[in-house]
Amino acid sequence: MDRLLRITTKVYSSKIMRIIQDTLKMMFPIMLLGSFAEVIKICFLTPTGFMASIFKITDWLPYYRGIAWVMVVTFHCTIDMMALYGAFGMAHFTAKMYGEKTSIAGAVGLMAFLIISFQPTDTGIPNFNSRLMSQGMLFSLFVGYFCGRVTAALVNPKKDELFQMIKPVSVVIVFSAITNVLLGFMGKLDAPTYVASFVTQHTQSNALLYVLGMGVLTNFLSWIAFGGPFVNSPTFNDAPSLANLNAALKAGSSWNVPFKFTDTTLYHSFADFGGTGVILALIIAILIFSKKQNNRSVSKWSIFPAIFNSHYSMMLGIPILFNPIFLIPFIFAPLINMSIAALLLSIRWIPAAAYPVPSGTPGPLIAFIGTNGNWLALILGIILIALDVMIYMPFVKLADRTSEEAGNEDEEI
Incomplete structure (x- = not known):
């Protein structure tokens, strides 16, 4: 540190x-x-x-x-x-x-x-x-x-x-x-299309690594203000999502869908709380642990949009963009979330999110609604948020120390 x-x-x-x-x-x-x-x-x-x-x-x-x-x-x-x-x-x-x-x-x-x-x-x-x-x-x-x-x-x-x-x-x-x-x-x-096609063809046999890798890439690119492959909200109209939905409608549940590891079932359902980097957890961590008034003010203003997965004000106000302190938790908190969710999906503790959710559904509720109301998916989301807050905690405290070391005045935006 x-x-x-x-x-x-x-x-x-x-x-x-x-x-x-x-x-x-x-x-x-x-x-x-x-x-x-x-x-x-x-x-x-x-x-x-x-x-x-x-x-x-x-x-x-x-x-x-x-x-x-x-x-x-x-x-x-x-x-x-x-x-x-x-x-x-x-x-x-x-x-x-x-x-x-x-x-x-x-x-x-x-x-x-x-x-x-x-x-x-x-x-x-x-x-x-x-x-x-x-x-x-x-x-x-x-x-x-x-x-x-x-x-x-x-x-x-x-x-x-x-x-x-x-x-x-x-x-x-x-x-x-x-x-x-x-x-x-x-x-x-049209280079991005060729790259996406190549990656898709060579990762069909290992969808989990593909989703985890693209999730990490999305968060890193967001940290440097460049978007990313999973930056858009879940649409549930891509081929794997439609296949999952059809299977769920036929079976009456989403326990046995053909594609358990997709951006919708892992990234958007468990790693996009408040926007990329699990911003909602960072807001909670700042309000609990930070003594820097500027960061607390930005977090309070950003709660409302972050609940509905809009992260822009936090990215610029703290700032998270180009901030070395928050790079590690910004990438690894979502990765840990996806890994835990993938494990529970594999051992069939929770079903996959296959049903469409309303636009702007809060991050922790996407898995709950997408699984047609599975309570274990909701409980998992709450546990992951708490875990992410603890992951962000030492970095929030380090950000306060950095301000003190640099001699910056605690100015409000």
């Missing part, structure tokens, strides 16, 4: 990490409101949503469609465009660290990422790449940093000449155009 403390203190004292922290802090309130909008729309104002299904909200709430539309717009302009804010903030704070033209640098970073994101579509009409906008934050941080450094290098802060911005803007436009072409070429290769 002492070695991890030294590494984290050294990392957080670097310029690049201070820039990233300032960027994430700037984005936190935007993503928090986006998380609230996402949860309200999916869980409360969608007829198939979890809370809407229980309380029949869409039957008695007047103007619910109008309210839902406002939530959709808010979500798409915040979380769904997360990378845009990352590019702006990174360019802004990079220029602030190395120069003075901060507002202009932010605009340049925003322009660069917009140019890069404008990609060809299947219809032949170019449009902004929604996947790059929502899951390309890591890439946007690189773009923003580049734009900030170029602006700081080519602009003389002592001169107040408007035309001296032509040089950095020209360099950035050329860089963005080249990057756009390269990404378009890579998109035509």
Whole structure:
């Protein structure tokens, strides 16, 4: 732990990490409101949503469609465009660290990422790449940093000449155009599809290792702000899930489904409580063990969206992104959960989650509802949450020590 403390203190004292922290802090309130909008729309104002299904909200709430539309717009302009804010903030704070033209640098970073994101579509009409906008934050941080450094290098802060911005803007436009072409070429290769097909073909005989590996990969990629293969909510409409559902409907239960080890039966049912990395357990651990007021405030604000598996505010507010302290529990807590669940599935202590669940179902209830109300699945979920809290506990305390070692003031966001 002492070695991890030294590494984290050294990392957080670097310029690049201070820039990233300032960027994430700037984005936190935007993503928090986006998380609230996402949860309200999916869980409360969608007829198939979890809370809407229980309380029949869409039957008695007047103007619910109008309210839902406002939530959709808010979500798409915040979380769904997360990378845009990352590019702006990174360019802004990079220029602030190395120069003075901060507002202009932010605009340049925003322009660069917009140019890069404008990609060809299947219809032949170019449009902004929604996947790059929502899951390309890591890439946007690189773009923003580049734009900030170029602006700081080519602009003389002592001169107040408007035309001296032509040089950095020209360099950035050329860089963005080249990057756009390269990404378009890579998109035509459709490499992710080939990789996914290859992995699927070579892991059919060992589905458990595939799910565990993809779960670890998802959590690691989420930690570096890059999404992941299991990052989306369970849909129950992929081939294994449909096969499981058909078998469960024919037999009247999900004890003997053909695919016991899938992302739905393991990852989403037992390792996605509050979002990737079992964020709900981290929130509980912080509220119980942390003395850092900033982390406690962020956790309190993030409880509501995390209950319904929206983790964005915690990822940026603590932050968890790029934080060496939380990398270990962020990856291993879900892995332990999946391993325990797989063991119990193998020895037939619990059935597999084969039945569809409402949109936005809280993580600990997915297995319970997906098994058609198996109480052992619910008890297992509660036990795993408690175990995850204990896994996070020493790292939460270490995060408090890191703040003290670095001499950081306990500022509220």
